[in-house]
Amino acid sequence: MNIKPGIRTPFSNNTPAMAQWLVWLLFIGIGFYIKPLPWGFSNTLLWSTGNTLFYAFAIHVNLYFLIPRFMYRPSILPYLSLLVGLSLLLTPFTWLFNSWMAKEFQEVSSHWLTLPQFHFINLVVITALSSLVRIPVDWLRVQAEKKELQTRNVETELQSLKNQINPHFLFNTLNNLYALTLKKSDMAPQVVLRLSDMMRYMLYECNESQVSIGQEMRYINNYLELERLRYASPSQISIEIDDDLLDHQIAPLLLIPFVENSFKHGMQTSLSESFVRIRAVNDHGKLLFEVVNSKPPSSPGQASPRSQGGVGLSNVKRRLALLYPDHYHLEISDAPDRFTARLRIDLNEN
Numbered sequence: 001m002n003i004k005p006g007i008r009t010p011f012s013n014n015t016p017a018m019a020q021w022l023v024w025l026l027f028i029g030i031g032f033y034i035k036p037l038p039w040g041f042s043n044t045l046l047w048s049t050g051n052t053l054f055y056a057f058a059i060h061v062n063l064y065f066l067i068p069r070f071m072y073r074p075s076i077l078p079y080l081s082l083l084v085g086l087s088l089l090l091t092p093f094t095w096l097f098n099s100w101m102a103k104e105f106q107e108v109s110s111h112w113l114t115l116p117q118f119h120f121i122n123l124v125v126i127t128a129l130s131s132l133v134r135i136p137v138d139w140l141r142v143q144a145e146k147k148e149l150q151t152r153n154v155e156t157e158l159q160s161l162k163n164q165i166n167p168h169f170l171f172n173t174l175n176n177l178y179a180l181t182l183k184k185s186d187m188a189p190q191v192v193l194r195l196s197d198m199m200r201y202m203l204y205e206c207n208e209s210q211v212s213i214g215q216e217m218r219y220i221n222n223y224l225e226l227e228r229l230r231y232a233s234p235s236q237i238s239i240e241i242d243d244d245l246l247d248h249q250i251a252p253l254l255l256i257p258f259v260e261n262s263f264k265h266g267m268q269t270s271l272s273e274s275f276v277r278i279r280a281v282n283d284h285g286k287l288l289f290e291v292v293n294s295k296p297p298s299s300p301g302q303a304s305p306r307s308q309g310g311v312g313l314s315n316v317k318r319r320l321a322l323l324y325p326d327h328y329h330l331e332i333s334d335a336p337d338r339f340t341a342r343l344r345i346d347l348n349e350n
Helices: 015-031 041-071 075-106 116-162 168-182 190-201 212-227 257-265 311-323
Strands: 237-241 276-282 286-294 328-334 338-346
Touching: 015 041, 041 075, 075 116, 116 257, 116 286, 168 190, 168 328, 212 237, 212 257, 212 276, 257 276, 257 286, 257 311, 257 338, 311 328
Parallel strands: 237 276
Antiparallel strands: 276 286, 286 338, 328 338
């Protein structure tokens, strides 16, 4: 266990001074409760305060020196040896102080206050018990640090995955826009507006951990409209969306990789029978997002096309595992003539 200085305990300098004073006043008060001899108030106060100072010194050495440097080593023997050594070092002082109190104010020569072994055992026990304050707090802090580190690592990985958006689509769109401007087509301004809307979503709205499904679907719709420019039969690109899904929350850019994958591997600009069908419905409290695309046929003597997938789907699978552990189901079907990706996400877990 890696323990750093600065931990907060009831004896820590990081806690308010009032709290520390209350702790030590409690020690002094306990001395009044267990006073060993019938002294008056002033003598009992002197005895209790003196012993509290000895124990406070031992406890501070234990909490801020012995435990951080020796407790969490492979062997606990150095810590125990130093704890016993600290008690042996302080025993003569506590014994002399208590013996002086007993003899000076009560003229008692054979009281347990005058036994050095009593003070040694007392110092060992009380100092060791103070470890029960530090060790659980250390453990809780280490667990919190591990959790924070894990969260940071997950956030870093998610940001990295989100930044891996394939620029292939952007280049295609710019090429299409260039061709439209050469033709002085009336569609060019619409392309610019849609592309601008998509870039705004990617650069600004996606900085949030959650967006509405409506925002995600608007992005997908813009993507589809721009892709339709490339195909002879744009009617073969269809999308169906349940309106009651639009206000639910989802991680940004989580669905678009399935759509990009369908165009990358399925649609053919020269084949009118190519298709992409997208469906987003509310399936008993779960988002059902389904993308089905055709697969290009193989020519005689040509090897069959590669299975769909690659970086895009690997990326989204990893994001799903990080964002929705145990709350999603992804089904992939790779048939000879079509590819289907069917994703279910529990909307109640967002």
